[in-house]
Amino acid sequence: MRSKLIYIIFAIAVLMAGILLAISLAEPVANAGGAAHPDFPGMQIGGDGAARLEHIGLLGFTFQCLLLSQIILLSLLGIAERHRTTDLFVYMGGTMLFTLFIGWQMYSGHTQYLDTGRTGYFMGFPTATAWQLYGTWLGAIPLVIIYSLGFRKYIYTPQDEEKFQQLLSEKAQERTRSEQ
């Protein structure tokens, strides 16, 4: 798994491209990207939300899930292979589940509203939008925490720093020799 990370990233990238193709070929609906507001110039409306999701809703949500997974996998790629320990995989896996949960709450909250026409509110916004606004932003905060608090364990350990300093001094000696 560890050395095969790039293949997983590639597979997800191909799947996402495939979904984009499938959506492009799906039955078109009117105003999929919005339409002019009847009363206010410069303002647009979305109109019938259920119709806009009818043919591509699940494909779109799958695209979103793959993107969220890709973000975690790419973050993992940024960590040297020997630092990809089991506990790191647990943290990253937990972050992935957390972001997917937020994504699901947002999507299902939206479809629920489309079905019932009713919504609650959280901190000023309809519940589904609150998941998008606050949830999406908070979803990546564990990544920031892993990076900042785990910096000396996963990103740039004291041993890494030592190796880099050694490399710098080797290069400096090399330059001195070539100048002589």
Place this chain on the structure above:
Amino acid sequence: MEAFRQEIIVGAVVVYMLFCIITGLWAMRRTHNSSDFFIAGRGLGPIVVALALFSSTLSGFGFVGGPGLVYSIGVSSFWMVVISSTGYAVGFFLVSKRIRMIAELRDCISLPDIVAARYGSEAVRFLIAITIVLGVMGYLATQILAMAVVMQAILSGTEMFADVGLVTCVAISSAVLIFYCVTGGIIASVYTDVVQGMIMMVAGTLILFTAMSVFDGGMQEATSIILADDAEAIMPYGVAGIMASLGWFFVFGLGLAGQPHLITKMMMNKNIADNRSILPMSLFGYVMAALLWISIGIVMRAAVIDGVVDPLALPDDAASVFLTAFANPLLAGVVFAGLFAAIMSTSDAFLNIGTAAIIHDIPKAIRGHSIKNELFWARVVTVLLAIVAASFALYSHFRDATLVAILGAFGWGTFAASIFPVVAVGLNWKGATVPGAVTAIVAALLINFVSQLAGYTFPYAISGQLVAFASSMVLFIGVSLVTKPPQLDYDIERVMDI
């Protein structure tokens, strides 16, 4: 105080511009060579880098176009903001450590330098440099034009400068920008960024509180008004729909790590270990400043629907009408200074990387070495580049907007599509090859250019930028996997092991 509203706003902007000029003079004494001019001699502390990073991310678009977009298409445009935590995190995981190490190891002063060191290829350096120059021209022209339009709007409200023309405003604003960029290079740029970033954070926070007080029921009343008018506008995917929104999530979320004006700043910190604090500080600053984008947009859409204010002539008027209708003159002064700060902090970053590409990277890619007396030519080219971009902006405004629109396509999305795979993935995967990098860059440029020129729109509001980015990712990894693995230089290989 209300009687002196316009004078207070002009005063705030003048004070801000004087500060930029003084910073330029101060930084000139610290700029001794091209390394100082382009990457501040890799000697910046964490707070400076963090503020410079976030203030360069949020351009004038965030202060003017952002609220306008929320007014126009509702929550869809939130996706460009809420991905900031993802964008910064991915950027730091993938780029910040290795770009800084290679910069020190090989004395790199630009992103194309890093790419040439990583791939051992002048062709890749050349392509990245060309991409940067094209993008810089489009970005700079639009930023200078935005700066001049705002200045004209402010000055024309006073008696003394009621008839001021756009050309004069372009000349004044460009002169200030050129002065501090030429005298102080990136050192002036990042230290003005620090103050620019602080102004933007204060402006964003104060605007949020002002916006929440417009309706008695606060933000919930505003969103309820929008919901009653058109539910999709305030639902998670907004008016533009699910694919447009996710496209922005993709392009802005992953794409931050492909923006040359941002990742170049990751080469400038004094200590690699400072990255651990730079990431959360940048993110905090961005979120504070971006509050303005969301809160003005939502309140103005609700206020127009509810009849509190007249419909806007243009969506981009949202911020200025909000400030006139609802903000205290002092707050309006801070926000207008913040607006100039946002535009200038992005413009100076682009001037810097554009100049580096022209005097350092393109000659190096073609002739094998850069030009002599780089610092002198850096200053000359900075002036020329700004003048060309300003002329370009005026030509576009008065004669033909097509050219800037086409180059504008070489904005965030094109940088993301062409640079992210090559730099962000390439710095972390030894299997990345030159053919993979060349294919990804060329495909990204072609797809963006062709879809823009042909005016092609993909179904379900899928953007050309998303198609370009998804394609370049697949092509970069796919072509690299089927081509011969490269023989990396020993020092680069060791950096990639760390």
